[in-house]
């Protein structure tokens with residue numbers, strides 16, 4: 073099918089840092105040259121040859137690269153390619169991603185359960201409270217002596233997981249770990265951010281206030297024996313209604329080892345962060361540490377309790393499973409966070425990071441979290457320079473080896489991005505893979521100071537904001553052609569035309585598990601792994617949003633802002 077102009081020129085639709093690299097992609101062209109024009113009066117300010125034609129296997133497109141990195145003058149511009157047309161307008165500026173970066177954090181406010189979002193903070197996306205979760209039933213799979221089946225607990229607050237209204241501990245785990253990592257890496261930058269949320273006037277940074285909203289919910293999910301319920305959910309997904317109209321009974325289900333360990337890791341990390349706020353939050357840090365240790369102990373005693381959803385009956389549970397059979401990486405993450413917080417070497421010995429095969433680490437995703445342990449050790453590297461238990465060189469090498477592979481691919485690949493290094497990058501929630509690759513690259517940059525890692529991280533931000541085979545900016549509200557119809561109940565059910573802003577769509581997913589609900593919308597344009605994306609509500613497999621996808625975007629965009637503006 074023929075594409076012209078802006079459709080054929082793929083670029084970060086927001087823009088570029090004056091000192092940063094600036095690339096775009098032109099599809100299917102015989103042109104040899106491109107130029108940069110001022111947006112206001114179309115004056116040519118730069119021109120250069122296009123790169124050689126290359127094929128991107130993931131989209132089967134033949135593309136040429138545009139590189140105008142040496143053009144640094146702030147302003148608004150468009151790209152022009154003769155025979156193709158003109159691109160969307162973009163900007164070159166310091167802090168060019170600040171609004172998008174902030175909005176991606178604010179998106180968590182919009183995911184808040186159990187509360188009214190007044191117009192003052194939510195603008196036109198104001199909505200009434202729903203899901204009080206003050207009378208959540210204990211599912212028979214979660215029954216204990218003190219809490220028999222069908223008894224109730226109160227478990228209010230927290231963030232909705234995604235486009236649905238479940239609250240799932242495993243996925244909250246990696247989400248919180250990622251957000252807390254950003255905070256620990258760039259506290260000065262985050263301390264000054266104003267998110268315009270109800271807590272904005274208090275004595276805590278807004279960023280921490282927002283994370284506290286979910287942390288306090290997580291704290292309610294621990295049973296008295298230390299184990300943690302896998303999730304809080306209705307038995308079935310409720311249709312596309314607003315929270316206030318969603319009345320299905322809510323349940324907490326079986327405790328699991330993965331949920332308990334993810335919980336333990338988050339609580340340990342939170343404990344050391346909130347230790348700095350003893351005056352504002354007296355006792356919180358201590359309580360968090362007690363909960364973390366108790367969870368860890370439960371997991372030591374119950375090391376392989378899997379969550380197998382199909383075994384649950386009366387009622388059967390049919391919502392997001394987040395099942396995982398491998399517990400090793402969660403153990404490593406929890407043990408490491410407990411070590412960093414307490415200094416107790418036993419925990420670090422448990423983690424046994426250095427003796428783990430390099431191949432056991434990877435770009436983090438909800439079932440694979442041990443790389444988060446590497447990040448936490450690295451971040452606290454100063455403390456471990458002389459350490460007898462931590463071998464920093466080994467930990468650093470794990471990270472830089474993974475990062476080098478991404479840099480190598482981005483240098484040679486047709487789109488010039490780390491994204492696509494492996495065909496498997498394109499699966500459910502592929503955009504979180506791109507974002508998490510970015511987080512990994514920023515960590516490598518922090519270790520080495522080598523600019524190539526920062527540039528490659530920025531390449532993946534460009535990917536997410538438009539330099540990809542769909543031509544979409546996947547962040548709602550940002551970019552001339554951005555995701556408009558995410559699978560997101562509040563955005564679907566409200567009367568507002570624009571989707572809730574700052575949400576990252578899942579992205580291309582050749583699995584197309586939603587074929588039944590919107591199969592007729594998948595056309596031949598969606599045949600390749602990198603193009604298998606449709607901007608339709610029905611597409612829960614390519615166009616849902618989720619907190620564990622937003623979090624690495626938050627990290628990537630805000631880390632780049634923090635680094636570029638320092």
Ligand code: 9MR
Pocket residue numbers: 233234235236238391392393394500501612616617618
């Ligand atoms: O992100 C999850 C993905 O890795 C799984 O393949 C998929 C199917 O189990 O589920 C995804 O998570 C969804 C969760 O189960 C329910 N809430 C929405 C999540 C995002 O689609």
